[in-house]
Amino acid sequence: MKKQISTEQAPAAIGPYSQAIQLGDMIFTSGQLPLDPVTMAFPQGGIKEQTTQSLKNIQSILEKSGSSMSNVVKTTCFLADMAHFAEFNQVYEEFFGTECAPARSCVQAAKLPKYALVEVEVIAFTTKES
Numbered sequence: 453m454k455k456q457i458s459t460e461q462a463p464a465a466i467g468p469y470s471q472a473i474q475l476g477d478m479i480f481t482s483g484q485l486p487l488d489p490v491t492m493a494f495p496q497g498g499i500k501e502q503t504t505q506s507l508k509n510i511q512s513i514l515e516k517s518g519s520s521m522s523n524v525v526k527t528t529c530f531l532a533d534m535a536h537f538a539e540f541n542q543v544y545e546e547f548f549g550t551e552c553a554p555a556r557s558c559v560q561a562a563k564l565p566k567y568a569l570v571e572v573e574v575i576a577f578t579t580k581e582s
Contacts, residue, residue: 461512463487467566472513477578479517483530485564485572494568499536502569503543509572511547518580519569521547526575531557536569 457472457479465471465482473480486494486502489509493501495501511521527548531540548554554574564571 457481457513457517459512459516461489461516462509463489463492472517474517474578478517478540479514479519479523479574479576479578481513481574481576483518483573484513485566485568485571486568494566495516499531499539499569501535503540503572506570506572507543507547514576514578515529517576517578519578521576523578524548524554524574524576527554527556528573529556530561530564531558532561532564532567532569534560540570552581 453474455474456470457474462471469482472479481530484503484569487509488495488505489512495505507521514520514523529540529544531537535542540558561571
C-alpha cells in the first residue's frame with residue numbers, strides 16, 4: 453500500500469506532490485531543493501552550502517520514514533551548472549562515502565525551481581513496517 457511521508461524537518465511541498473512516498477519497503481523522495489525548512493530560503497553561500505542543505509532535507513525525510521542515507525540505492529542529481537560538479541561531489545561524498553555509494557545520475561538542468569543551484573532525489577529502502 454502507498455503511504456505518504458511528511459516531516460517538518462524538511463521543506464513543505466511547494467506544489468501538488470509529497471515529500472516522499474513509501475511503497476512496501478521502498479522510499480521514493482521528491483526532488484529536494486536547498487530550502488531551509490523553517491525560513492524556506494536558500495542557505496548563504498554557493499553550491500557546497502546548497503548541496504549540504506538539499507542532502508540534509510533528504511536525510512530528514514528518510515529518518516522520518518525509518519530509513520537512512522546508508523539505505524539509499526539510487527540518486528538523481530540536478531545541477532544548474534556542471535562547472536559545480538567537483539564541489540558538489542565533495543559534499544555528496546561526505547553524506548554517502550565512496551564504498552558501496554548509491555547508483556547515481558547527475559545532469560545539468562536548464563533551470564531549477566527558485567533558481568536553485570542543485571536538486572536531489574533518492575530511492576531508498578527501509579526495514580520499518582508501513
